Amino acid sequence: MYKSEQLAHSLKLLIENGTWKANQKLPSLRQQVEQSGLSLITVMNAYQELEAQGLIYSKEKSGYFVAAQQTKETVHAINEKIEINSIVFKYLKSIQSENIIPLGSAFPNSQLLYSAKLIQTLGQLARQRRSYEQTPSLPPGNYELRKIIAQKYAMQGIPTDPSDIVITSGGLDALNLSLQALTHAGDYILLQQTIFYGAWQAAERLGLKVITIPEHPVHGIDLDAFEQAILKYPIKVCMLMLNSQNPIGFTVSDEIKLELAKLLNKHQIYLIEDDVYEELHYDQKKPLSMKYFDQQNWVLHCSSFSKTLGAGFRIGWVYAGKFSEHIQHSQLMSTLSVNSFIQNALVEYLSHRHYEKHLKTLRSTLQRFKKQYFNYLKNHLPDSCQIHYYPSGYFLWIELPEQVNSNVIYHTMLEHGVSITPSHLFNITDQNHHFIRINCSFEINERIQNALNLLVEIIQNQMNG
Amino acid sequence: MYKSEQLAHSLKLLIENGTWKANQKLPSLRQQVEQSGLSLITVMNAYQELEAQGLIYSKEKSGYFVAAQQTKETVHAINEKIEINSIVFKYLKSIQSENIIPLGSAFPNSQLLYSAKLIQTLGQLARQRRSYEQTPSLPPGNYELRKIIAQKYAMQGIPTDPSDIVITSGGLDALNLSLQALTHAGDYILLQQTIFYGAWQAAERLGLKVITIPEHPVHGIDLDAFEQAILKYPIKVCMLMLNSQNPIGFTVSDEIKLELAKLLNKHQIYLIEDDVYEELHYDQKKPLSMKYFDQQNWVLHCSSFSKTLGAGFRIGWVYAGKFSEHIQHSQLMSTLSVNSFIQNALVEYLSHRHYEKHLKTLRSTLQRFKKQYFNYLKNHLPDSCQIHYYPSGYFLWIELPEQVNSNVIYHTMLEHGVSITPSHLFNITDQNHHFIRINCSFEINERIQNALNLLVEIIQNQMNG
Numbered sequence: 001m002y003k004s005e006q007l008a009h010s011l012k013l014l015i016e017n018g019t020w021k022a023n024q025k026l027p028s029l030r031q032q033v034e035q036s037g038l039s040l041i042t043v044m045n046a047y048q049e050l051e052a053q054g055l056i057y058s059k060e061k062s063g064y065f066v067a068a069q070q071t072k073e074t075v076h077a078i079n080e081k082i083e084i085n086s087i088v089f090k091y092l093k094s095i096q097s098e099n100i101i102p103l104g105s106a107f108p109n110s111q112l113l114y115s116a117k118l119i120q121t122l123g124q125l126a127r128q129r130r131s132y133e134q135t136p137s138l139p140p141g142n143y144e145l146r147k148i149i150a151q152k153y154a155m156q157g158i159p160t161d162p163s164d165i166v167i168t169s170g171g172l173d174a175l176n177l178s179l180q181a182l183t184h185a186g187d188y189i190l191l192q193q194t195i196f197y198g199a200w201q202a203a204e205r206l207g208l209k210v211i212t213i214p215e216h217p218v219h220g221i222d223l224d225a226f227e228q229a230i231l232k233y234p235i236k237v238c239m240l241m242l243n244s245q246n247p248i249g250f251t252v253s254d255e256i257k258l259e260l261a262k263l264l265n266k267h268q269i270y271l272i273e274d275d276v277y278e279e280l281h282y283d284q285k286k287p288l289s290m291k292y293f294d295q296q297n298w299v300l301h302c303s304s305f306s307k308t309l310g311a312g313f314r315i316g317w318v319y320a321g322k323f324s325e326h327i328q329h330s331q332l333m334s335t336l337s338v339n340s341f342i343q344n345a346l347v348e349y350l351s352h353r354h355y356e357k358h359l360k361t362l363r364s365t366l367q368r369f370k371k372q373y374f375n376y377l378k379n380h381l382p383d384s385c386q387i388h389y390y391p392s393g394y395f396l397w398i399e400l401p402e403q404v405n406s407n408v409i410y411h412t413m414l415e416h417g418v419s420i421t422p423s424h425l426f427n428i429t430d431q432n433h434h435f436i437r438i439n440c441s442f443e444i445n446e447r448i449q450n451a452l453n454l455l456v457e458i459i460q461n462q463m464n465g
Numbered sequence: 466m467y468k469s470e471q472l473a474h475s476l477k478l479l480i481e482n483g484t485w486k487a488n489q490k491l492p493s494l495r496q497q498v499e500q501s502g503l504s505l506i507t508v509m510n511a512y513q514e515l516e517a518q519g520l521i522y523s524k525e526k527s528g529y530f531v532a533a534q535q536t537k538e539t540v541h542a543i544n545e546k547i548e549i550n551s552i553v554f555k556y557l558k559s560i561q562s563e564n565i566i567p568l569g570s571a572f573p574n575s576q577l578l579y580s581a582k583l584i585q586t587l588g589q590l591a592r593q594r595r596s597y598e599q600t601p602s603l604p605p606g607n608y609e610l611r612k613i614i615a616q617k618y619a620m621q622g623i624p625t626d627p628s629d630i631v632i633t634s635g636g637l638d639a640l641n642l643s644l645q646a647l648t649h650a651g652d653y654i655l656l657q658q659t660i661f662y663g664a665w666q667a668a669e670r671l672g673l674k675v676i677t678i679p680e681h682p683v684h685g686i687d688l689d690a691f692e693q694a695i696l697k698y699p700i701k702v703c704m705l706m707l708n709s710q711n712p713i714g715f716t717v718s719d720e721i722k723l724e725l726a727k728l729l730n731k732h733q734i735y736l737i738e739d740d741v742y743e744e745l746h747y748d749q750k751k752p753l754s755m756k757y758f759d760q761q762n763w764v765l766h767c768s769s770f771s772k773t774l775g776a777g778f779r780i781g782w783v784y785a786g787k788f789s790e791h792i793q794h795s796q797l798m799s800t801l802s803v804n805s806f807i808q809n810a811l812v813e814y815l816s817h818r819h820y821e822k823h824l825k826t827l828r829s830t831l832q833r834f835k836k837q838y839f840n841y842l843k844n845h846l847p848d849s850c851q852i853h854y855y856p857s858g859y860f861l862w863i864e865l866p867e868q869v870n871s872n873v874i875y876h877t878m879l880e881h882g883v884s885i886t887p888s889h890l891f892n893i894t895d896q897n898h899h900f901i902r903i904n905c906s907f908e909i910n911e912r913i914q915n916a917l918n919l920l921v922e923i924i925q926n927q928m929n930g
Contacts, residue, residue, distance in 0.1 A: 085798050092603055092797070107600045114597045122806075127588030132579045135778040136572070136635075138557055148910050169634055169779075169800040170601075176799055185650075205798040250582040311601040312805035314634075332557070333670040334641055339804050340777035341587075 003038055005389070006046035009218070011046065015055050015066055016140040022068040026056060029063075052386060053217070069270060074225040075232060076193065076212045076429060080226040082204040084428055085237045088197045096418035101451045102439060104410070104419030106246075108280075108394050109441040112362055113310045119352040125345045133340040139328035141167025141317075142343035148216045148350045149317055158291050164319055167338050171276045171304030171316035172198050175239065176205065177334075178272045178300045178318050181326045182237045183208055190229055190238035192221070194435075196246040196274060199239050212429065220250040223259055237270045243287040244277035247426050247437040248397045249390035251287050257359050261293035262363050271299045276316070279359055282367045297321045305346065308359060313342050338388045366394045366441060373452070380456045382463060394441040400434040404462045409436055412458050418451040468503055470854070474683070476511065480520050480531055481683045487533040491521060492825075492868075494528075502647035517851065518682070526629065538688040540697060541677045541894060547669040549893055553662045560884035566916045567876070567904060569884030571711075573745075573859050574906040577827055578775045582819040590810045597690050598805040604793035606632025609806035613815045614782055623756050629784055632803050636741045636769030636781035637663050640704065641670065642799075643737045643765045643783050646791045647702045648673055655694055655703035659892045659900075661711040661739060664704050676700060677894065682811070685715040688724055694733050702735045708752040709742035712891050712902040713862045714855035716752050726758035736764045741781070744773050744824055747832045747856040762786045770811065773824060778807050831859045831906060838905040838917070845921045847928060859906040864898040869927045874901055877923050883916040 012019045027035060030044045047064055050056045056064045096106045107458035124129040140146060146162035153160035166173040175198060183189060183209035191199050193212040203210050211233050216222035221242065229235060240261075242252040252260075256444045262272055281287055291301045300323060304316030315338060318326045331337070347354065373396055374389045381387070381398070388397040400406065413420050423435035438455075442448055479485045492500065497508045512529055515521045520528045560569045590596040605611065611627035618625035627887055633639040640663060648654060650672035656664050658677040668675050676698050681687035686707065694700060707717040707725075717725075729736055737883050738755045746752055756766045765788060769781030780803060785792045796802070814820065838861055839854045846852070846863070853862040865871065871887035888900035903920075 060739050079626060085794055089794050089797050096603060105600060110597065110600065114594060119592065119594060119597070123588065123592030126591035129579060132575065132584070132775055133777050136771075136779065154512060172801045173799065201798045205795075229476075297575075306601075310597055312598050314601065314800065314802065314804050329550055329554050330670075332554050333666045334638065335779065335800060336637045337635075337779065339807060341807070342804060373655060 002154040004042045004049065004387075007032075007036060007038060007046035008044065008049040012053075012055060013218050015050075015217070020066045021064050024066045025062075026064040026066065044363075048383075049386070052384070053213060055217075055240060072336060074214050074222060076214075076230040077233065078210040078428065080207075080210065080272050082200060082210060082428065084197060084200045084425070085204050088201060088425060091421075091425060094414060096440065099417060100414070101418040101447060102442065103413075103448075103451060103455075104421045105439045106421075107311050108307055108362075108366070109440075109443075110111075110310065112365055112441060113308065115354070115358045118309060118349055120346045121349040121354075125348055126341070131341055131344045131345070136338045137343060138337055139166060139331040141165075141338050142340070142347060144347040145343050145350075146317075146345065153291065153319065156286065156288060156292060158289070160319065164321050164324060166219075166318050166320045166331065167326055167343060168304075168316045168318060168331070169335050169338050170311070170314040171274070171302055171306055173314075173335070174302035174304065174316040174318040175199065175272060175274055176329045177330050178207070178302060178320070179203075179206060179208075179239065179321070180330050181320075181323050182270050182272070184299075188233050188235045190226070190233075190235045190269075192240055192245070192251070193289060193429065194248060194423070194432065195239075195241060197425045199241075199274065200408075200428060202239070205394065207270055215248060215250075217433065219256045220245065220248075221254040221256060221258065221260065225264065225364060226260070227263060227267075230263075230269055234299070235269060237272060239272040239274065240289060241274045241277075243275055243389070244280055244393035246277065246393075247395055247421065249388055249393055249395050251281070251390065251392055254288055257288060258293050261290060261295070261298075264294070264298040265296050269298065273301045275301055275303045276307050277393050278303055280363060280366060280393045282363060287392075289310055291319055300319070308355075308362065309346070309349075314339065315342055315346060351457055367391070369438040370394055370396065372444050375436075376444065376449075376452055377456070380452070382460060385459065394436045396440055398436050398438060400436065400459060401463055402434050404434050404459065406436045409455070409458055413455060416454055418454060420455065469507045469514065472497075472501060472503060472508065472511035473514040477518075477520060477906045479682050481681070485531045487531050489531045490527075491529040491531065497635065507603040513577060513848075514851070517849065519626050523764060524859075539679050540688060540694040541679075542698065543675040543677065543893065545666060547673075547675060547893065549662060549665045549890070550669050553890060556886075556890060559879060564657060564882060565879070566883040567907065568878075568910060568913075568916060569902070570767060570904045570919075571886075572776050573772055573831070573904075573907075575775065577830055577906060578773065579905075580819070580823045580826075582823065583774060583814055586814040586819075587810045591806070596806055596809045598809070602805045603787060603802055604796040606630075606633060607805070607812060609812040610808050610815075611782075613812065618784065621751065621753060621757060623754070625784065629786050629789060631783050631785045631789055631796065632783055632808065633769075633781045633783060633796070634800050634803050634854050635776070635779040636739070636767055636771055637667075638779075638800070639767035639769065639781040639783040640664065640737060640739055641667050642795050643767060643785070643788070643793045644668075644671060644673075644702065644704065645795050646785075646788050647735050647737070647765075652702070653698050653700045655691070655698075655700045655734075656704055657710070659713060659897065660704075660706060660892065661886070662890045664739065666895060667704070680713060680715075682723045685710065685713075685717040686721060686725065688721065688728065691725070692728060692732075695728075695734055700734060702737060704739065706739045706742075707755060708740055709745055709855070709858035711742065711858075712860055712886065712888075712900075714853060714858055714860050716746070716855065716857055719753055719758075721790060722755055722788065723758050726755060726760070726763075729759070729763040730761050734763065738764055738766045740766055740768045741772050742858050743768055745831060745858045747828055752857075756784055773820075773827065774811070774814075778811070779804065780807055780811060832856070834908060835859055835861065835905040839904065841909065841914075841917055842903075844920070845917070847925060849928070850924065852907040859904060861903045861905055863901050863903060863926060866928055867899050869899050869924065871898055871901045873927060874923055878920060881919055883919060885920065
């Protein structure tokens with residue numbers, strides 16, 4: 001993170017947690033420079049950022065003051081039937097062509113996945129008859145693969161038995177099977193206001209009612225809103241992303257996760273955690289999943305190899321714990337089982353140290369690329385556009401001025417052969433349609449640079465009406 | 466078919482179609498020998514078989530007479546909530562171990578699948594980066610694969626465009642997606658009384674009400690019962706198997722299929738045709754699917770490569786026609802898409818003549834094996850057991866005396882390390898629990914022979930009380 005952003009972030013925290021009250025005067029720029037040891041320009045940038053976010057305001061010749069925080073209805077009930085799947089379908093089809101520059105893609109650049117070693121392993125195994133199982137592997141899937149996955153949990157301090165794990169046809173299948181195990185049509189679930197469209201599609205598929213809570217500017221998840229929601233509505237299940245959240249990018253801290261775990265336990269709420277980006281952290285340490293904080297089996301943890309090895313494999317899993325058998329039953333009724341050859345190949349690949357090495361390279365490449373995108377856009381986009389940069393994953397979440405409709409940006413870009421993802425795919429409420437998500441996993445070459453320039457130009461045009 | 470069975474079959478037809486009336490005297494054994502040119506013993510066997518089936522009766526010194534056909538309620542409404550999935554799950558788990566002799570397996574012997582050429586193709590492709598698509602192939606799946614499948618329909622005289630086809634995660638997924646596209650919870654569907662448990666599971670999964678029609682002893686499907694059912698209940702969709710029906714094995718004639726197509730059109734009923742055994746005919750000519758007779762898009766035809774190349778691949782499809790987009794939408798919400806590497810590999814394999822050659826070998830092997838099983842069991846089972854032999858596929862359907870409970874046979878066999886499939890997995894009504902299905906795709910070696918001997922012994926023990 002940039003120094004000015006770091007500063008803005010920590011000041012934000014003071015405001016959000018109430019250390020600084022409304023209308024309280026902030027330290028002057030000079031005081032702040034002395035206190036922080038940062039340059040004047042850095043401090044100014046931080047203050048301006050907070051001002052742009054409406055957290056502070058300036059009075060001429062008096063300095064900066066804490067803005068009164070709006071007390072708005074934070075919990076939102078979606079009263080209409082959810083109908084997002086057709087929109088997602090149309091969107092995905094529209095950006096599918098290979099000729100389109102895929103800044104709107106949900107998947108990392110495949111050239112960074114499918115490592116040489118992985119392809120070599122697949123090539124070797126594919127030639128051997130023993131790689132093809134006699135009969136399709138029944139739920140819960142390949143035992144060796146489940147053992148390897150269980151070990152990965154154990155290494156994070158989460159005691160796990162292979163029988164806790166169910167292998168699924170990708171991460172989306174894991175989410176769907178989990179949600180299906182815990183809900184009936186008409187039930188209430190809680191989602192983040194802005195979340196991966198798959199969560200909305202899953203709710204639509206099962207005919208569920210959705211309550212949303214807004215993102216918290218500092219913590220990622222707003223626990224007050226969370227508790228308000230579960231007190232107000234008969235919610236039994238929530239579906240959340242807490243690590244490298246898609247599309248925004250934040251990772252919730254361990255402290256907040258612990259609090260959330262307590263709330264789940266206190267209110268007896270199941271959490272389906274979508275954690276498919278868990279491996280794409282830039283820090284040394286992999287972020288903890290909610291499973292770590294889960295003492296009473298309230299968490300079903302869903303992940304996959306789609307973002308690290310390749311989405312074409314369609315291999316995901318759910319840490320289902322006591323719901324394992326229930327989920328296996330659902331699976332037997334839908335897809336029967338998961339491709340057995342690919343499961344065998346992954347076992348072979350994951351049994352060596354290839355995966356860790358591959359992840360290391362993948363993470364550092366994504367980090368490098370994402371910084372390049374951030375720098376480029378920061379330098380070229382108008383200051384009124386706020387780029388949410390978090391140190392993980394490969395998405396940038398860009399907040400445009402409120403009058404700019406991201407859907408118009410998407411359509412205009414597409415006419416020029418570039419995809420981006422507009423925010424109405426992640427947030428089905430009527431507000432907040434001025435965000436876009438950018439996939440930063442493609443190295444910035446001339447083609448990408450032209451696409452980014454085009455984006456800047458189109459945004460500027462929209463801002464100018 | 467044996468000559469005595471052929472004779473019994475044609476006499477049955479005369480009774481069923483009313484040429485021979487109730488209590489009419491049959492030609493004497495001697496007359497029949499003269500008319501047919503068959504031996505006395507053959508004619509006697511045929512008459513005894515018909516008597517065993519209750520179609521004729523004998524009077525001492527007077528000869529044989531046509532039995533009055535029972536006018537029983539043929540259409541059956543399942544009033545209880547369908548709960549078969551857990552039973553199937555438990556059953557599949559119980560027979561899963563590699564140490565169990567798999568006479569109960571639903572899948573053909575994998576040594577007959579996964580041909581050397583297929584493994585070679587997979588091995589070659591797996592080494593090439595281009596085999597792994599950039600992003601997962603979205604519904605409806607790989608275009609080249611759909612084109613090849615469309616061509617297979619076209620070769621049977623069914624004009625088909627690749628856009629009619631949706632690739633699915635195996636045949637069961639195709640059935641589920643199709644049924645989901647055409648029904649809502651609480652709707653009525655029509656099933657054959659005895660049918661692949663996947664059809665029952667699909668009905669359970671979607672909360673559908675089921676009406677069944679019995680099998681017709683000659684035609685396979687009872688069109689009178691079919692029409693009765695759709696006149697009596699508000700059925701919109703039926704799910705049927707008409708080629709190498711699982712578990713019984715019959716293939717419905719073109720004439721009956723044509724009549725069925727007319728009924729579908731007349732009553733505006735959709736048919737989801739489960740045709741996963743279509744390639745396993747022993748005749749020169751592949752049986753026609755209902756799609757051939759379908760003028761108005763009432764048929765959704767589901768098939769897969771699971772019974773010919775390997776179930777572990779999880780690649781099936783549905784000829785969805787005008788429902789293609791609807792089904793794609795459902796797919797996007799559940800599994801997102803199908804493994805792209807396997808789709809690519811199948812395209813490569815199917816683009817050459819390997820598949821036709823493989824099928825030829827597979828068919829003749831299955832035919833040889835099934836005859837061996839039939840001969841062996843015919844010679845060793847008590848005469849009161851009727852073995853339903855049809856010239857396709859790899860199942861024998863064995864009708865035991867009514868007092869024998871096939872579930873007891875299954876459990877007793879399993880204790881001795883051999884699986885068979887009892888009829889209550891295919892027929893959830895309270896009757897007809899005296900049938901078993903035997904998988905004949907494993908060459909009869911000493912181990913299998915011991916298993917068959919055991920089966921004979923256990924059946925005899927049960928018959929003797």
